[in-house]
Amino acid sequence: QIQLVQSGPELKKPGESVKISCKASGYTFTDYAMHWVKQAPGKGLKWMGWINTYTGKPTYADDFKGRFVFSLEASASTANLQISNLKNEDTATYFCARAYMDAWGQGASVTVSS
Amino acid sequence: DVVLTQTPPTLSATIGQSVSISCRSSQSLLHSNGNTYLNWLLQRPGQPPQLLIYLVSRLESGVPNRFSGSGSGTDFTLKISGVEAEDLGVYYCVQSTHAPLTFGSGTKLEIK
Numbered sequence: 001q002i003q004l005v006q007s008g009p010e011l012k013k014p015g016e017s018v019k020i021s022c023k024a025s026g027y028t029f030t031d032y033a034m035h036w037v038k039q040a041p042g043k044g045l046k047w048m049g050w051i052n053t054y055t056g057k058p059t060y061a062d063d064f065k066g067r068f069v070f071s072l073e074a075s076a077s078t079a080n081l082q083i084s085n086l087k088n089e090d091t092a093t094y095f096c097a098r099a100y101m102d103a104w105g106q107g108a109s110v111t112v113s114s
Numbered sequence: 115d116v117v118l119t120q121t122p123p124t125l126s127a128t129i130g131q132s133v134s135i136s137c138r139s140s141q142s143l144l145h146s147n148g149n150t151y152l153n154w155l156l157q158r159p160g161q162p163p164q165l166l167i168y169l170v171s172r173l174e175s176g177v178p179n180r181f182s183g184s185g186s187g188t189d190f191t192l193k194i195s196g197v198e199a200e201d202l203g204v205y206y207c208v209q210s211t212h213a214p215l216t217f218g219s220g221t222k223l224e225i226k
Contacts, residue, residue, distance in 0.1 A: 035215070045155075045163065045206055045217040061214045095162055101153060101208065102174060104162035 002026040004096050004105035011111045017084040020108040022096035029077035030054045032099040036070060036081050039107070040092045048094075051079060086112045116140055118207050118218035126224045127197045135221045137207035139188040144211070151210040154183055154192045157220075158203040166205075167192065199225055 007021045022034065036048040049060040051070040058070040069082045079096055093107040117140040127133045143150045154167040165174045167183035170190060180195045194201055202225050207218040 044204075044220045045157075045208075047215045047217065049214075097163075100165070100168060101155065101163070102165045102168070104164065107162050 002098070002103045004098065004103055006094075006096060006105035006108040009109040009111070011113070012086050013114055014086055014088060014112055016086050016112075017082065018086060018110055020081045020083075020094055020110070022079045022081075022105050024077045024079070024098075027098075030074060034070075034079040034099070035097045035101065036079075037095040037097055038064075038092045039095065040089075045095075048081075050099075053079065083110070086110075088112050115214055116143070116209055116212045116216050118209060118216055120205075120207060120218035120221050122221060123219070124222045124224065126226050127194075128226045129197060129199060131197050132193065132195045133197060133223070134194075135192045135205050135207075137185075137190040137192070137218050139190070139209060141212065142187045143190075143209050144187060149211075150186065152183075152185070152190050153208050153210075154181075155206045155208060156201070156203050157206065158200075161203075163206065194223075197223070197225065201225075 003025045005023045010018050012018050030053045033050050035050045038046045048064045051058045056072050067084050071080045091112045093109050095107050096105040119138045121136045143152050150170050152170050155163040156166050157163040166177050166181050171183045182193045184191050204220045204222050206220050
């Protein structure tokens with residue numbers, strides 16, 4: 001069956017970087033784009049952008065331009081999210097979701113604290 | 115950006131009760147290709163969201179048929195006909211007709 005499995009929780013200090021992975025299985029990875037969604041503690045869902053898994057072209061929402069990078073390891077059916085120069089407000093759970101939002105990763109928790 | 119306004123923000127229901135959640139858009143969600151890209155998601159406590167309804171009214175595979183979606187243009191409704199205990203959580207509408215994709219603020223369903 002279709003599965004998106006994300007990497008584990010991360011505890012980072014301000015200014016550090018983090019890379020979150022999202023491994024897909026059960027379908028042809030390059031047939032469906034991948035979204036990234038942020039959920040701060042106790043808050044709603046915020047769309048970060050998406051990546052075309054066929055061409056590798058990323059599209060970022062305005063609030064996520066600059067420190068956020070979407071990338072692929074297509075041979076491994078994996079999408080990655082890298083956040084650099086971490087800030088306290090990056091503390092959140094980050095979800096990957098397949099193109100039509102019909103499959104979601106379990107979420108990856110990132111905590112930024114000095 | 116398209117703003118999706120969900121009401122009510124919280125909803126308390128007894129088992130078997132029917133409830134409705136409204137999602138109003140700041141602009142029409144009818145795409146030039148004739149589709150309306152308005153979906154409904156449920157996020158149970160401690161879980162990732164799951165897709166319930168897509169394209170306004172199409173039931174996602176495996177989702178119980180007590181869930182139904184309706185609406186057009188800027189006004190959309192999710193109805194649960196006979197709430198069950200497993201339906202508790204936060205419901206979100208989400209649109210992808212217009213970039214950027216946006217989510218509603220959520221409606222929390224509590225079971226009395």
